[in-house]
Amino acid sequence: MSRIDFDQLIDRSGTYSLKYTARQRLFGREDAIPLWVADMDFAAPQAVTQALSARAQHPLYGYSEYPPALYQAIQQWFLRRHQWEIAAEHIVICPGVVPSLHATIIALTQQADGVIVQPPVYFPFFTAVTETQRTLLHNPLLLVDDVYQINFDQLALQAAAGAKMLLLCSPHNPGGRVWSEAELQQLLDIARQYKLLIISDEIHADLVLTGRRHIPLAALAEDVPVITAVSASKTFNIAGLGMSMLIVPDAGHKKAIESVFNTWHVSAANPFSIEATIAAYQQGEPWLDALLEYLQQTCQWVQQFFATQLPMIRVLPIQATYLLWLDCRALQLNDRQLGRFFVEQAGVAMNPGVMFGEGGSGFMRMNIAAPRAIIEQACRQIVAAWEAMPQ
Ligand SMILES: Cc1ncc(COP(=O)(O)O)c(C=O)c1O
Known part of the structure; x- marks a missing residue:
């Protein structure tokens, strides 16, 4: 495999990239350096x-079926990378994680049921609950010494009061927490009890930075029917292809979720998402290891830069994701x-x-998955802008 050059600047114009084209519409400025939506400015693995x-060379792009090779690639990846054994019959292929959250909520809860989210959190968690007419319950994370913690006492109270479901973000976005085994066990205790x-x-899950290990909650769950959403999309920068997976150990749950997708008549079975996911999981590992190293170095650079140049902006230590907080x-x-300042x-x-x-008030989320020169430029612009502000 040839050396992977994450420093390479790739012009995304003409590709309808949301991150670039929506700048004018969303930020009012089409020349702003785009460090927002979570995709990367890096070429996907060559194998993909x-x-x-x-x-694409085969000129027929008709309806597709999920081949056994797709299930095998998923199983082998999670076994190898996360020591998590997944049964093929537990896998539901979905057209994205967010749709799969909506489908699961609809399938497994009733209208007005309480669904807990733990802000600050990826904002579609809120709409997944409200747009399905469930009751949104907040169990805010606690920021203790710059590290987010789960408020287990309040969570247990909410569960005891009848909440039906928790949407867990693991690793957590934003803030990049990798939940420890002890924390995950505590969650399972609450799930079991209530x-x-x-x-x-x-x-x-795959974007854990040095020194940490992501533990799939379901791998610890035993008697608790945890449902897990995973995808190769963030890991390998193929989010635009629209494929994710739910791992659903309970057969009744699985049937109910599949029936929601069937009523919507949506599927991820397009010939390209299948090929990309198989290639990524089968051949993308060296690329991912190189990516994590690059991201780790960028992260350190940004932390050091603000610590020395503008310490009023504090870069919280992240354990996972490429999203600095x-x-x-x-x-x-x-x-x-x-x-407006930024x-x-x-x-x-x-x-x-x-x-x-x-x-989340008073914080900004910075996507550092871009060539280092871009990130350095953005950070320098921020410091120069602050210095130019009338104090
Ligand atoms: C926690 C989390 N879930 C889901 C998504 C999006 O998933 P999808 O594009 O598959 O709906 C993101 C994207 O940033 C995310 O951070």
Whole structure:
């Protein structure tokens, strides 16, 4: 395999990239450096591109079926990478994690049932609950010494009061927490005691930075029927192809979820998502290992840069994801001013923390999955803009 050059600048114009084309619409500035939506400015593994090119060469793009090779690739990946044995009959192939959260909520809860989310969290968790007419319950994470913790006492109270489901983000976005085995066991204890169903969104499972290990909740669950959402999409930068998986150990749950997807008449069985996922899981591992090293170095660079150049912006230590969580509260700007400062003064488009719900105010989420020169430029622009501000 040839050396992987994550420093390479790749022009995404003409590819309808949301991250680039939506800048004017969402941020009011089409030249802002786009460090927002969670996809990467890196070429996907060569094996993926080759598999897609080979499939494109065959000029028939009709309806597809999921082949055994897809299930095997998924099983082998999670066994090898996460020591998690998945039975093929537990896998439901889905057209994306967010649709799979909606389908699961609809399939396994009733209208008005309580569904718990733990903000600050990936904002489609909120709409997955509200748009399905369930009751949104918040169990905000606690920020203790710059590390997010689960409020287990409040979670147990909510479960005891009748909440039906918890949407867990593991690793957590934003903030990049990798939940420890002890924390996951505590969650399982609560689930067991109160029959709380846990949907564990593990889309960031493969993006764990040095020194940590992601533990799939379901691998510890034994008697608790945890449902897990996974995908090769974030890991290998193929989110636009639209394929994810639910791992559903309970046969009744699985049937109910599949029947929701059937009523929607949606599927991820397009010839390209199948080829890309198989190629990524079968051949993408060296690429991923190189990526994690690169991201780790970028992360350290950004942390050091702000620590020395603008310590009022504190880069929280992340354990996973390529999404840095910047504590900007010391700048003493309200959320509207903060958003405007980063876009209008600094020319950098990031997700305002306030989007992620309670606890997000005063924070910004920075996507560092881009060539280092771009990230360095963005950070320099932020510091220069702050220095130019009338204090
Ligand atoms: C926690 C989490 N879940 C789901 C998604 C999106 O998944 P999909 O594009 O498969 O719906 C993201 C994307 O950023 C995410 O961070």
